[in-house]
Amino acid sequence: MTSYANAWLRCLVLFCGLMLPLAASASGFSSLEKMTESGFRISAEARLLGDGGRDGVMLGAIEPQRQLSPASVTKGYLAAAALDRWGPQHRFTTRLVSSAELDANGVLRGDLVFDGGGDPALVTEDLWRLAQRLHQAGVREVEGRLVVSQWRFGPVECITTDRCEARTRVGNSYSALLSSAGVNHGNWCVNVAPGAAAGEPARVTSCDTQALVLGIDNGIETRPPNSGTEFSAERVTRDDGDMMLLRGQISLNASPRDVYRASGDPARQTARTLMAMLDQAGIGVGEGYVTSIEEPPAAARTLARVEGRPLQELLLHVMNYSNNFMADVLALNLVDTPRASLLEAGEAIQDYVAGLPDHGPVVMLSGSGLTTENRTSAHGANVLLESMFHRSSLFPSFVASFQSPANGVSRFIRRGSPLFQDNIMLKTGTLNQPYAVRAVSGYFRTRSGRWGVFTVMVNGTSSTPWLNWTQVLDPLSEDLARMVEAH
Helix, strand or coil, X not given: CCHHHHHHHHHHHHHHHHHHHHHHCCCCCXXXXXXXXXXXXXXXXXXXXXXXXXXXXXXXXXXXXXXXXXXXXXXXXXXXXXXXXXXXXXXXXXXXXXXXXXXXXXXXXXXXXXXXXXXXXXXXXXXXXXXXXXXXCCCCEECCCEEEECCCCCCCXXXXXXXXXXXXXXXXXXXXXXXXXXXXXXXXXEEEECCCCCCCXXXXXXXXXCCCXXXXXXXXXXXXXXXXXXXXXXXXXXXXXXXXXXXXXXXXXXXXXXEXXXXXXXXXXXXXXXXXXXXHCCCEECCCEEEECCCCCCCCEEEEEXXXXXXXXXXXXXXXXXXXXXXXXXXXXXXXXXCCCHHHHHHHHHHHHCCCCCCCCCECCCCCCCCCCCEEXXXXXXXXXXXXXXXXXXXHHHHCCCECCCCCCCHHHCCCCHXXXXXXXXXXXXXXXXXXXXXXXXXXXXXXXXXXXXXXXEECCCCCCCCCHHHHHHHHHHHHHHHHHHC
């Protein structure tokens, strides 16, 4: 070998040696990428956005085009599609209507129809306002029935195991079934307090009505002071409707506790709750209640109405608390035809995404991300974030729905250095079955004030079943803090 060739080879070896450390961290996610060694599937991308004539800059990537499950990061897509469709100030309207005659004595000579308007945040207070406004309209008695109409959508077919099981029994609040006539996020609430003395049953009351409108099977015993409080709560559906099964003990000096469990039929829950509100308002209903999927007659006149909160306020709850009921109800509203399904709601979000240049493939089977079958890429999610950044009339409402780690309502995100906590706005996504998913997406501000977007999706496999947030957020916070500091 010639001396020239030897020199060239030594130069090449030296060059390669110098480059190897850079290659090892070329992804920009030098801490996060170590998870790939444990078998986790990752799609990640972080980049600065163009501004003031400056081009965007790629800061890091790990298989950014890879299609993975985003879990509740899906809700960012929903929020963007909803703001694009309706704007931040849109409100959903709920009405009481009737085609029947109202006589001089305040008797409605027929049915009273609750027209479920698909408000994702309808609560008992709204039902009380409807009852009061009906009273103000002169109604003192309904000769016919209370008909709760969920003609827009509901009952909605379940597509996840948790929701399907919730039709008969459930031990949580997040598996709520869906309806355009749902109230209180599709959840029953009871308050459990100690009885008057040790040995007596706990005192169980409704959170929302003076009378209990839910069956109670109370097996909670009051124990002496400081003896510990531990009880279970399960909602089961029997022939006569929903019932709450309560078992365990409560200390005599324990504070009362609210317990939430998904109802077995949201429209029926609304009917029973509204019947109690009408009774409290002094309005009797002669023939009880029924639920319906029929649209109210076109000739029906509005007797009372309530408008919900503005969309930008709804999104704070959808995103900050990752409320699955609200998210899927909001997504169902995107479907223009009645009797909407979750698949049609997902298609409506996909149609919105199709208008985002360079996004790439996306699969949405729901607006909540409660199913692992949803698919997107880190690059695609960042395209969505960038598109909203450049929409001045929508961006303030959109970015406000993301959490800052320093002030987040979710405690598990309050981690990392002050630089990370104070310069990041994010939405997280979590699933544990049939495999683990941890996803994070959002915005960051650098030291110099530039805006950036990032998305990280980590999916487990059958050989990597366990994944917690510490494994993802700790290395991610280190990587993003470096990017913020460097720019």
